[in-house]
Amino acid sequence: MKSISDPDSWQHTLAVAIFAQLVTAIGFNMFIPFLPLYATSLDSTLNLSVEAAAGLTMGAAGITSMFATALWGAIADRYGRKVMLLRATFGGVVVLGLMAFVSTVEQLIMLRLAQGFITGTVAATNALVAAETPRERVGFAMSTLQSALWGGLAVGPLIGGLLADRFGYAVPFLFIAGLLFICGVSILLGIHEHFDYVPAESRASILDQWRQALAVPGISVLLGMRFLSGSARMTLAPLLALFIVTLLPPNADNLSLWTGIVSSVGAITGIIGGLTMGRMGDRIGQRRGILMCSMVALTAFVPQAFVHDVHTLILLQAVTGLAFGGLLAALGGLMGQLSRHGSEGAVWGLDGSVSAATFAFAPLFGSTVASLFGVRSAFIFAGLLYLAVFALAYLYLPRKRAQAATLAVGD
Numbered sequence: 001m002k003s004i005s006d007p008d009s010w011q012h013t014l015a016v017a018i019f020a021q022l023v024t025a026i027g028f029n030m031f032i033p034f035l036p037l038y039a040t041s042l043d044s045t046l047n048l049s050v051e052a053a054a055g056l057t058m059g060a061a062g063i064t065s066m067f068a069t070a071l072w073g074a075i076a077d078r079y080g081r082k083v084m085l086l087r088a089t090f091g092g093v094v095v096l097g098l099m100a101f102v103s104t105v106e107q108l109i110m111l112r113l114a115q116g117f118i119t120g121t122v123a124a125t126n127a128l129v130a131a132e133t134p135r136e137r138v139g140f141a142m143s144t145l146q147s148a149l150w151g152g153l154a155v156g157p158l159i160g161g162l163l164a165d166r167f168g169y170a171v172p173f174l175f176i177a178g179l180l181f182i183c184g185v186s187i188l189l190g191i192h193e194h195f196d197y198v199p200a201e202s203r204a205s206i207l208d209q210w211r212q213a214l215a216v217p218g219i220s221v222l223l224g225m226r227f228l229s230g231s232a233r234m235t236l237a238p239l240l241a242l243f244i245v246t247l248l249p250p251n252a253d254n255l256s257l258w259t260g261i262v263s264s265v266g267a268i269t270g271i272i273g274g275l276t277m278g279r280m281g282d283r284i285g286q287r288r289g290i291l292m293c294s295m296v297a298l299t300a301f302v303p304q305a306f307v308h309d310v311h312t313l314i315l316l317q318a319v320t321g322l323a324f325g326g327l328l329a330a331l332g333g334l335m336g337q338l339s340r341h342g343s344e345g346a347v348w349g350l351d352g353s354v355s356a357a358t359f360a361f362a363p364l365f366g367s368t369v370a371s372l373f374g375v376r377s378a379f380i381f382a383g384l385l386y387l388a389v390f391a392l393a394y395l396y397l398p399r400k401r402a403q404a405a406t407l408a409v410g411d
Contacts, residue, residue: 014129016186017125028152031160040054041169054239058238062358062361068118073345081344092176097173100173130142130347142329143278154268213340213343219338229385233358240263247307275329278333286333294387294393300320301320302380
């Protein structure tokens with residue numbers, strides 16, 4: 001049996017992928033706490049409002065990524081997942097580095113659009129690991145990979161908030177570009193992909209690849225739940241910093257740091273939730289885990305609409321992160337088990353597009369809800385989306401673990 005030190009082993013690939021996932025997650029999440037503040041600090045040639053500038057900047061990458069990620073995923077099944085991961089990583093070096101030099105919010109939005117089209121490291125990493133890992137260990141691999149993602153979510157906003165408060169908004173983007181370059185080199189030198197090239201005459205069309213991926217029982221429902229759960233979290237992305245302002249004393253000068261702390265605490269508990277559910281999923285069943293986590297998220301999210309101090313918000317964000325991390329682990333583990341061998345790129349590409357759709361539409365919708373009904377109402381709306389996840393899981397996911405196993409074998 002090959003060991004983790006063997007470059008040809010799936011364990012070695014997973015180890016390098018975990019490092020890459022962690023580093024890229026740190027990089028891509030460093031600017032999340034202050035991106036709306038950065039956008040509103042720039043000049044606007046179109047005279048965009050504060051809410052519009054924040055919402056468009058947060059959602060722009062999701063718009064292009066929503067279409068591009070599924071395409072890149074299908075191409076990965078044709079030409080290899082490693083090359084797609086390298087494209088996403090080194091492309092991020094260029095695009096994120098350029099964000100340090102923008103002078104208008106419109107330029108920032110254009111670069112965010114380019115970021116969404118070129119990058120997509122999470123979907124590329126997921127597809128690579130799912131293809132290289134034995135099916136009986138996919139659940140473990142995907143939950144461990146997700147924990148690395150949550151680690152980046154925890155550390156990235158905190159580092160970004162500190163750098164932004166100390167050096168301004170431009171410096172963190174240069175730091176991010178350096179991190180992504182290191183990550184790209186580690187992927188290039190450290191991962192040996194086992195990929196069987198398919199001749200052009202034997203390939204299915206990209207549309208057929210997508211149809212085959214969606215035809216597997218359970219995949220469409222899982223993608224729907226991924227969209228709803230991601231939307232619940234991203235609805236508040238452009239509003240969190242603006243909400244925290246109302247909870248801090250007047251003229252507080254550490255807003256970016258507090259926003260980073262609020263973002264990081266949910267990510268830290270998300271790691272715990274993901275690792276816990278990764279171990280529990282096979283024992284209690286993924287459906288039960290999804291039901292449990294979505295209900296906890298609902299009961300923790302709605303009360304955030306009524307908090308009046310940042311410390312209570314942090315506590316509730318911690319509970320929400322715990323539930324959300326467990327929910328993603330259960331959804332991702334089941335998706336990895338159900339996907340057909342050879343179609344991992346298409347499945348995780350579609351998953352990436354669904355996730356990107358949440359980045360595209362949820363922040364815009366959140367900004368609209370906040371403009372019409374106030375920032376606090378967005379928390380209630382997000383909680384209702386978790387209720388929808390609970391309903392889908394209860395109605396459409398297999399009730400017995402044996403049924404899920406049958407789907408995985410008889411797909």
